[in-house]
Amino acid sequence: MTVGLPFNIPFLAVAALISISFIIILTQRNLIKLVMGIVIMQAGVNLFLVSLGYRTGGIVPIFTHAPEGAMVLPVPQALTLTSIVIGVACTALMLSLIVLTYRHTGDTDAEKSRILKG
Amino acid sequence: MSKIVRTMSNILIPLVFIFGLYIILHGHISPGGGFQGGAVFASGVAMIIVAFGSASVQKRLKEHHLSVLESAGALIFIGLAFGGLATIFFFNFLAGSAVFGNIPPSGSNPGDLWTGGVIPLMNIGVGLKVLGGLSAIVLVMALASSGIEVEE
Amino acid sequence: MRRAAVAISLVVIIGLLVAAAFLIHPFGQPPSQMDDYMIENSQAETGTNNVVAAVLFDYRGFDTLGEATVLFTAVTGVVMLFRAVKKRES
Secondary structure (H helix, E strand, O other), X not given: OOOOOOOOHHXXXXXXXXXXXXXXXXXXXXXXXXXXXXXXXXXHHHHHHHHOOOOOOXXXXXXXXXXXXXXXXXXXXXXXXXXXXXHHHHHHHHHHXXXXXXXXXXXXXXXXXXXXXX | OOHHHHHHHXXXXXXXXXXXXXXXXXXXXXXXXXXXXXXHHHHHHHHHHHHXXXXXXXXXXXXXXXXXXXXXXXXXXXXXXXXXXXXXXXOOOOOOOOOOOEOOOXXXXXXXXXXXXXXXXXXXXXXXXXXXXXXXXXXXXXXXXXXXXXXX | OHHHHHHHHHHHHHHHHHHHHHHOOOOOOXXXXXXXXXXXXXXXXXXXXXXXXXXXXXXXXXXXXXXXXHHHHHHHHHHHXXXXXXXXXX
């Protein structure tokens, strides 16, 4: 479809996702909910990277049995792949640290885990 | 898990593994590559752990086997990157030579598997690394949440 | 005091994000000088049909090296955190 949008809907969706994740991170106290906020922010950044390289009426940037048309930009897609893998690695580390904190203190509250004990 | 889940897993798990390896090996002519195929393979391993329980999986699949697989993948990737050091680090020194060396005609064409230079071999290296790493993460966290300690 | 600081910082951040969403280039016409070169010359120089794989492993191979390092470090960290602790013999 080659019709243009009146204003940039994907970039407004990215702004909404990152704003929601900032609200979650700044006001929640449970550690699992903090991890969920960080995961939503990673999803918003990945959506921003992919929607930066879209050409209206474009096709997949692969030459095998390619139809006619201009190709979508390939570099933002490569950067998004790297970003998704790094997000998975960070989420795994955060969740395993939460499991260890729960075993040590018995509670998943961020205010109660601040004092270092022996 | 119940008998229905175990029977369906026995049918579906080889298909998931073959699909993951297909995505890794055809990374230079179709969408996909090392990272995507490794993630699909690790989801098959997660299906085994959910269907049959982590205690009975740990008798056969120790996590240091997965660690050896991951390190082998990383060494293949770094070794191929050092191979083109005559020009620059990460140079494609196999494009136009005997191994994986055809050049495809420009424009739209049916894909040829023997093209690509050093890229299919790098896909295999990165695919081994990702499937070893993500399977090790899933296995260790499943063992830790059911109370079994990981052996040294 | 703390609630006022949280509210002011949230208003500033959300305002900046919405303003950036209106000031960026129109969706569908990106500036594309580097990517046009890569789409034209990737079949002759690298020899693959998949331009995204050529960008990931040939033109920007250092980003893939950094990502492999991050994944390796995260897997090492997770496996190390869950080992059984042996009691020290005094």
